[in-house]
Amino acid sequence: MTLTTHATLGAVLAKAAGNPLMAFVFGFISHFLVDMIPHGDTGLSDNFRVHKRRRKQAVAYVAVDAIIAIFFVLMLANTRDIISVRNFTWGIIGGVLPDLLVGLYDLTKSPLLKWFFKMHFFFHDYFVKRKGEVPLYYALMAQVVLIAYLQTKL
Ligand SMILES: [Zn+2]
Numbered sequence: 001m002t003l004t005t006h007a008t009l010g011a012v013l014a015k016a017a018g019n020p021l022m023a024f025v026f027g028f029i030s031h032f033l034v035d036m037i038p039h040g041d042t043g044l045s046d047n048f049r050v051h052k053r054r055r056k057q058a059v060a061y062v063a064v065d066a067i068i069a070i071f072f073v074l075m076l077a078n079t080r081d082i083i084s085v086r087n088f089t090w091g092i093i094g095g096v097l098p099d100l101l102v103g104l105y106d107l108t109k110s111p112l113l114k115w116f117f118k119m120h121f122f123f124h125d126y127f128v129k130r131k132g133e134v135p136l137y138y139a140l141m142a143q144v145v146l147i148a149y150l151q152t153k154l
Pocket residue numbers: 001031035098099120124
C-alpha cells in the first residue's frame with residue numbers, strides 16, 4: 001500500500017490504542033495485514049528488485065508517495081483536534097516503519113534486515129502470488145477512497 005494509506009491507518013488505529021506503545025504495535029501489525037491486499041505495485045517492485053530495469057520509475061514512485069504522505073499527515077495534524085499527539089505519532093511510525101526497514105535493506109543488504117525483508121514480502125506477495133495482481137491505477141483509486149473514509153474516523 002502507499003505510505004499515505006499506512007500512515008492514515010496507523011493514525012486511526014492509534015486513536016483506539018490506549019497508549020503510544022499499543023499505537024505503535026497496532027500500526028506495525030496493520031502494515032502487514034493491509035499489504036496482503038493486492039495493490040498494484042508488484043510490477044514496480046519486480047522491475048526494481050528482480051529485473052533491475054526502469055529502476056528510476058520505482059524510486060520516483062516511492063519519493064512521490066513519501067512526500068504526499070508527509071503532506072497528508074501534516075494536513076491531518078493541522079486540521080484535527082488530535083486527542084493524543086503521542087499516540088497519533090507512534091501509530092503513524094508503526095504504520096510506515098516496515099517500508100523504511102525494507103528500503104534500508106535495499107540500500108544496505110544488511111543480514112540483520114534480511115529476515116525482515118523476507119517476512120515483509122511474505123505478507124505483501126501472499127495473495128498476489130496466488131490470485132494475481134490488480135492494475136496500479138485501480139489500486140491507487142481504491143486507496144484514495146479508503147483514505148477518504150479513514151480520515152473521517154480521526
Ligand atoms: Zn510494506
